Amino acid sequence: MLLAVLLPFLLAIFLVIPFRKYESLVARTVWIVPAGIFSFFLQTYLSGNTGITGKASLSQIIPYSLQWNLDGLSLLFVLMISGIGTLIFIYAAAYMKGHPYRIRLMGFLSLFMGAMLGLVLSDHVMNLFLFWELTSISSFFLIGFNNEEKASRQSALKALIVTGGGGLILFGGLMLLGQIASTYSINEMIALRGNIVADPFYPVIMVLIILGAATKSAQFPFHFWLPGAMKAPTPVSAYLHSATMVKAGVYLLARFTPVIGGTELWQYTLIALGGITMLYAAFHALLRTDLKGILAYSTISALGMMVFLIGIGTEASLLAVGMFILVHALYKAALFLITGIIDHETGSRDITKLRGLRKVMWPVALAGVLAAISNAGIPPSLGFMGKDLIYESTLHHIFQPIWLTSAVVITNIMLLIAGFNAGWRPFSGNLPSAFSKVHLPEKSMWVPPLLLAVLGLGFGIIPSVIESPLMQDIVMSLHGVSWAGHLALWHGFNTVLLLSGITIVTGIALYFALPQSSKIAAKITGLTALSPENIWTKIALGFNFLAIKITAVLQNGFLRLYILIILAFVGSLLAYKLANQIYFTIDYSYLSPVTVYEAIIVGILIVSILFTVFSTSRLVAVASMGVVGMAICMIFVFYSAPDLAMTQFTIDTLTVVLFVLVLYRLPKFIKLTFAIRHIRDAVVSIGFGTLIALLAMEVLDNQPDRTVSKFYGDNSYVLAKGKNIVNVIIVDFRGADTLVEIIVLSIAAIGVFSLLKLRIRQSQKIE
Amino acid sequence: MNTIILQIASRYTLPLLLLFSVFILLRGHYLPGGGFVGGLVASIALVLHAFANGIKKTRELVKIHPGFLMPVGLSTSLLSGLFPMILGKPFLTGMWYPHSVPVIGSLGTALFFDIGVYLVVVGATLTIIFSIIEAP
Known part of the structure; x- marks a missing residue:
């Protein structure tokens, strides 16, 4: 399997x-x-x-x-x-x-x-x-x-x-x-x-499951x-x-019928959903002149009928669903394949133009007629049997049998006309001279639809092939009870037969009576503004509009504002959290005495920070930023974090290089900003720095759980044969993280590369 | 920048720094170092060369496009992770050759993983910096 x-x-x-x-x-x-x-x-x-x-x-x-x-x-x-x-x-x-x-x-x-x-x-x-x-x-x-x-x-x-x-x-x-x-x-x-x-x-x-099914089955x-x-x-x-x-x-609905089906809510929802769909789409199928359009709408209508039948939920209706799924698949696939042949050979799918094709491709015409018969439910096709089962299930429903039955009958009449339009109309009448050179396609194209159409007839004549165990098992799996009945074409004279007769006679009569032109279709085009498709498109465009507006506000292109917003937001979150939770006390007896070189480093740090902030030359600012980085490296070295120091050192070197390269392209530094902005920036940055310092001290005070670091310390040599725990974590214990990180790094590099190499010509900018 | 001092100096520092970067890469498992730092040192060496002699010279020296190192590195790391799976162990299990190899020391999948990291870092850094240098 x-x-x-x-x-x-x-x-x-x-x-x-x-x-x-x-x-x-x-x-x-x-x-x-x-x-x-x-x-x-x-x-x-x-x-x-x-x-x-x-x-x-x-x-x-x-x-x-x-x-x-x-x-x-x-x-x-x-x-x-x-x-x-x-x-x-x-x-x-x-x-x-x-x-x-x-x-x-x-x-x-x-x-x-x-x-x-x-x-x-x-x-x-x-x-x-x-x-x-x-x-x-x-x-x-x-x-x-x-x-x-x-x-x-x-x-x-x-x-x-x-x-x-x-x-x-x-x-x-x-x-x-x-x-x-x-x-x-x-x-x-x-x-x-x-x-x-x-x-x-x-x-x-x-509701969620029905919505999922309704989108997939085009309800x-x-x-x-x-x-x-x-x-x-x-x-x-x-x-x-x-x-x-x-x-x-x-x-999906059929599968979940034994799980969530059977309640009144389920039944009425599905009957309403399927009922509206089958009537609406069957009516639309009559208005189409494109063969594939007719078939598409009649498919929607048939799907609506299946949902409708699942909603009824009786043993008879579930059997009818199983039957109808099979019948529909056989004749609808055949009709589609026939349409494909017609389109392929004549280049047209317009039923107002196609005529008399039976004279040039009789096997295709035969398949078309058989499929239309099965679709119409004319005996002895399987469709007849399917239709009987449908009428039987609606007639015996406790809730409004008359309304349900008439809805189904009307739908079936319209579907019958649509089926004849697709399966018979292109082949009837006189062959126009434009199509006289049309010829039969190769066998592998006309045999499949003919086979499907013949099966639709054959199963009707010998229903025992599908009756047991297939249809019995379907009823078993949907209804939980085994079905003991038999499929047969003839059930005697009863209401069901009468309804079938009405459907067939009215349908065929209307097929010949209704004018076949695009005039009716043109009349209802005025209503397209109200169609679900149009409303859907409007909603989608509205989303686009909204997205553009939001992007214009949030992604305004000023990096300094992005940073400001991020810092202010994170800062206020931190402040809110820390406001209630500052417990740390600094125990001076634990601290080691301040050495001379530490004091010097801190002095350098402070001076270079002041330089960075107040310098009027960008180059000086970048260089002092570099000094800040190096000073921090030294602190790492003093406090025995050589790995960190090495990384910080190299990263800082490269950062300075990058800054210089970028600054090189900027215009000369001009002091344009207002004093109030300087004050705002100062408040945000000093506040954020203070918060981070507080956080660091708080962390130092509350010793966190050490199990993980102890595990790494104990096992890095035993399990991973490495003495440098930092590196062992990177390449072994958390190797998968590193793998993802280097992938991210590569993506970033590709991003920078493609942005810088991208040359947008004026004409290409935006469509 | 046309300073003769830097040009001459970079001629000597480049091989030294590159060797040093490999040294850092290899010692990473026991002592401070590793693929990431090693890769950064190698990038700095080449960036320094580019500053002194111009980007064209460096490109000629490197021959291949640095971006090419990224997929090579990624595949090296990935393969070192996949290798244990052939032997039925979980993805990324550290496996070691039981005997010591001269110069390198112990040889294992983690080393190849680190080499992959090294290559990706060199490739990504140089791609970014070279692109910015060359941007018109």
Whole structure:
């Protein structure tokens, strides 16, 4: 299991190698890896070995173990991730043919696949969170894949900010949950559900987790990043932004249903959230004329429906969720891949222009029709069965069954029209002469969508393939009780069948009746000022504005003010602390007598300080500063700190050199400042100096705990074979600190170097 | 600065100071000294040379760009820390060659770590000071 998750990561690393003339071979064969993972999980499924939990320690060096949990829900996801992943890899190799970064795309896809597999297999919530963030990051790179386009980069950033921000919120929720449950294992949390739900923090946890899921699964009002994400190459949209990643939020809610679900608060929040999303987005899907736009909004709507169903939370609705996740992944990925083919061959994605393509690419048309049928829920497709389950669960809900059912029916009618717009409209009618030279792409492009579409039909005809144990296990893992029912196309004449009939008939009628033009879309553009995306952008710009204002005040560029503020602040903190706590008394009998040379050194110190402060020449001031440093060195020498003295000596030499070099470039010293500023500076510096002196004496008086220094003293020769304790501490006991310090030193040097070598031309200054 | 005294003097002080810096580096484990101070002394030696003879001469003398010493030093320190891990011990464990080596004394990972510190300090200091000297 560990290998199955690590393999995609290893593949991603492997794909960093520049392959040059083997590029084509590599691109055409990488699908073997996801295929292998798929067959591993398929074999696990067929042998009935679900319900596996396990631990895998990464190594002995890194004390970190991964807790796995492979139950019905995880299994559904891993099969989708690796199965659809395989087809996406095959498709992408052909779709991106000739693109210089084809391998890079596959590397990112592979990284994403690993993250997604890890996400759905983790039992430990922090592991889950780690992989959750990784999917956001890989999604960022994939959306911004065409990194030369500004729109692409902006969409990538928007998606990262929304999903990454949601990730942070989720992190808070998971931490709180872990604290309350005092375990981070989801399996163990399920047993503690009663305590968690009764906790006063429960509503907070619930809201945080739902917010995290809502950003990832593009729920209203966070949905706008998903249509933007369509800037990614089509295989990416098919894989991440319809079939797998956006379902991570749904997965999370489903996964936590047995832990924090089932309360009224949970149900109503999710029903409202999902309900608004599915209606809003389905309506928007009708207004789009760009194929990918239609698919993006219908995906948001479908995600809303999944959240809605999780909110209902009955056995029937949870079964419907599991079913709908599978149905949706199959037909939506197929529709995306078909869109990719159309775009690739004709160069257009506008449904007002595309017509009659069935005459030039019939297998693609067949896939499109099958996917549209599954989307519409026309028997005998799997979609029909999924739709039936949805209606069944809303009809039997205790809370407002009529309202819920009508919301779902309306959404389904709109989704049906959107599905036909995407899967059928481009292929119907007469072929315009502009497209007469369009031809069928190579097999590896049209086989994957056809296969997905056929599976959507095939599972509907033979539902027993997925019924047991897959769907039964999903209900088991979400609801805690095993489900004994059977999936079937025919349930007899009942309300559900009637509703299905209404959906199909109304939908198809409206498909032909509604005018297909961009006129309606143009009418509602006046409302964009109120759209969540616009409000979001305004907030982001407001932050920018605020940041500029704050920076202008705090980072005003006057070094002397920075120092003044820092000293005054630290000084007042120190003064506040010391004001209540000065206990020291100076015991003169302990002090050694003052020698002549000490008195001389102190005399030199005082004189050179006066010189530094009152000199009108900068050079004199710097030189006297140097004298101060040297005098301090001497004091170190007297009081047996030779290491300190040596360091201070060399540092002071270099400081003087640096000062001279910098002063050399400054204009001549002119006395411009006012007397009042001199007094202010004097007060701050004398006050700060006095405080430090007081602090030093206080420390001297309260002998601190000596265990650490005693340890170093006792062990520096025994353990580290060194007699110079200072050096042993630096290179051995606290070696890691030193390592970081020299890294910091290098960064500082690089910083100075690049600032001084930087030549900003006037035209380049700021865009 | 074109003073003949300083120029002549720097010609003799440079090798002496550099040798002294290595001496300080090596004695660090038993007596006052170590990579940090050693590195600073070496930097001072080269800065003095640059002051006396001009930065161009010093650059010619050093041949490589001082910034190059930073990654070399960092890798030396890091490798000396990683070495014990090969033998299954924690990162940065001090390990010593059991016999004394002439001139150097005892040889161990800590010494290599200190050499890394020395190189980084020389590299960073010289990069900063040379950049400031050369700034137009």
